[in-house]
Amino acid sequence: MHGGFLIAHRPSLVPLQQNHLLGFDVSAGIFTNGSQAWHKFYNYPSLGLKYIFLQTGNADMLGNAHALVPFFDVNFTKRHKTKFGLQFGWGVGYVTKKYTQYDNYKNAAIGSGFNSTPCINFFVRKRIADKNYLSAGIGVTHFSNGSVVTPNLGINLATANICYRFSGGDKKPIERNVEQSGSKKWEKSVALVFGVKQNYPAIGPDFFITQLSLLAMRQFKPVSAYGLGVDLLHDPSITQRLDNRGAITDDFTPFRPGVNASYSFKMGNLTMLVQQGFYVYSQLTDDGILYQRLGLRYHVKKRYFAAFNLKTHFAKADFLNGVGGSQVLKCIVFTLQ
Numbered sequence: 001m002h003g004g005f006l007i008a009h010r011p012s013l014v015p016l017q018q019n020h021l022l023g024f025d026v027s028a029g030i031f032t033n034g035s036q037a038w039h040k041f042y043n044y045p046s047l048g049l050k051y052i053f054l055q056t057g058n059a060d061m062l063g064n065a066h067a068l069v070p071f072f073d074v075n076f077t078k079r080h081k082t083k084f085g086l087q088f089g090w091g092v093g094y095v096t097k098k099y100t101q102y103d104n105y106k107n108a109a110i111g112s113g114f115n116s117t118p119c120i121n122f123f124v125r126k127r128i129a130d131k132n133y134l135s136a137g138i139g140v141t142h143f144s145n146g147s148v149v150t151p152n153l154g155i156n157l158a159t160a161n162i163c164y165r166f167s168g169g170d171k172k173p174i175e176r177n178v179e180q181s182g183s184k185k186w187e188k189s190v191a192l193v194f195g196v197k198q199n200y201p202a203i204g205p206d207f208f209i210t211q212l213s214l215l216a217m218r219q220f221k222p223v224s225a226y227g228l229g230v231d232l233l234h235d236p237s238i239t240q241r242l243d244n245r246g247a248i249t250d251d252f253t254p255f256r257p258g259v260n261a262s263y264s265f266k267m268g269n270l271t272m273l274v275q276q277g278f279y280v281y282s283q284l285t286d287d288g289i290l291y292q293r294l295g296l297r298y299h300v301k302k303r304y305f306a307a308f309n310l311k312t313h314f315a316k317a318d319f320l321n322g323v324g325g326s327q328v329l330k331c332i333v334f335t336l337q
Contacts (some may be wrong), residue, residue, distance in 0.1 A: 001284020004159030007140070012108045013153060016058050018073060023054035027071070031167075034175040037222040038267050043075035043085075044174065050089065052119070054141060054157050061073060061107045062155065063096030065143060067117040072267065081127045086120065090296060090308075092142045093117030099151050101203055111149040111202055118142050118294070118322060121161070133165040146310055147197040150204065154317060186227075193309065194227050195212045195319040207237040207311060209319050215262060223267070229260045235319075238284045249283070256282045258291065260284045269299040273309075287313040 002023040008014045032039040049070050057063035071089030099107040104152040116282020121139030128134050139161065144154040195209040211234070217227035233256040236253070242249050257303045260277030282289070295309040311318045 001163075002161045004157060006062075007102050007156040007158050010108075010153050015106060016056075016061060016109060019055075019057045021055040022055040023052065023065075023157075023159065025052040025161075027051075029071075030238060031172075033172050036268055040176070041221070041223045042072075045073045045075060045129065047072045049059060052093075052117075052141060054159070056155065061104055062109065065093060065095050065141070065155065065157065067091055067093035067119070067141065067143075069093075069117060069119060071119075073123075073177070080327075083125045085125065086122055087137075087139070088118075088120050090116070093141075095143055099139045099202060105261075109153050110143060110145070110150045111151045112138045112145040112272075113203040115145045115149070118310075123163075125163075125165075131167040133163075133167075135163045135165065137161050137163070144317045144320075145311075146195070146317045148195075148320060150200055150202045152317055153284060155259065157260055184300040186216050187225075189215045189217075191215070191307075193307075197235075197237055197319045199240055205240075207235065207240070207309070208236075210234045217262060217264060223265060225266070225336040227264075229262055229275065229277070231258045231260060232256075236255045238282075238328040240288070241284060247283075253283050256284075257305055260291075260293070271297045271299075273297065287316075287318070290314070291318065 002021065002025070005020050006017050008017050019226035027048050027050030031046050032044050034040055035046060049068070052067040052069060054065045056065055066167060069089035069091030069271045071087055072214045073087045075083050075085040075086050077084050094113055095110050095115060097104060097107065098113055099105065112230045118141060119141040121137045123135045123137030125133050125135035127234060137160070139159060141157045141159070142154060145152055191213045193211050193213070195207055196206050196210070198204050198206060212232045213229055215227055218226040219225040234254050236254045238256070239253045240250050242253060258277045258280050260275040262273060262275045264274070265272045273293070275293040277291050277293070278289045279291065291311060291313055293309055294312045297307040300306065311321050
């Protein structure tokens, strides 16, 4: 069960704060058993899928929020009866009331029904009986479409929560002597990704975004790696934003070269990539010089994968993209070993 409030992270969202919110989530999952090296590193986390229902605190302009989110729990402690940890998930959400030009024009938060929905929750969990647990936590659930449709300031719902969990089935022994593998060589990759975004005001034209990224990563633990990257972004929406204010533009206006520092977490076939970058050159200064990127890559097989990325300027999404690729076919995204 959840109780909380809407975070007004921009002044234009303050009018959307009306009431406190209530909600709930229902989840099902499995425990990891140590059969892979990353299980031990994260203190044998659980993996699962949950359905979330949250009020937004503003039934007239935002309605209610639903989400279906795959998640994993990372335990910070190894104690059996009481554990502190973090739950992270990223899935698909739906907001029942979005911006419309005439009927819901005060909704500056979200312009689409379906949205990308990452969520994070810090918890303390205590075993109260065999296979029975109680936990309490605080977290944030975010709804955003990555500026594919404006407005898109995003909805951030902060909640405190309590949870009851029951574990069924027979206990299985932990495999503790799993060999940890991983090369410490630098791995180079080149990615060409595409996205679509809109400018403000809402109900504007779509702009096609292209980005070329070069990345070198070095694994230093079986589950994590660090690296450096170079990005070249072509964003024609920048030209329109500057034209609208009468600024001088040229052929280089849509380009934004940047460099980034990267860190990745590996969980079996799934890799999470976190990047902090800064623009080397940009004629548009409204967004600042810093940008962030959060990405997921799932390897269907050793040489084939699908990826999903969200690029932001702190709390404001810039654009969203999903890609697939192969190290063999080298289509859209490819890796050079």
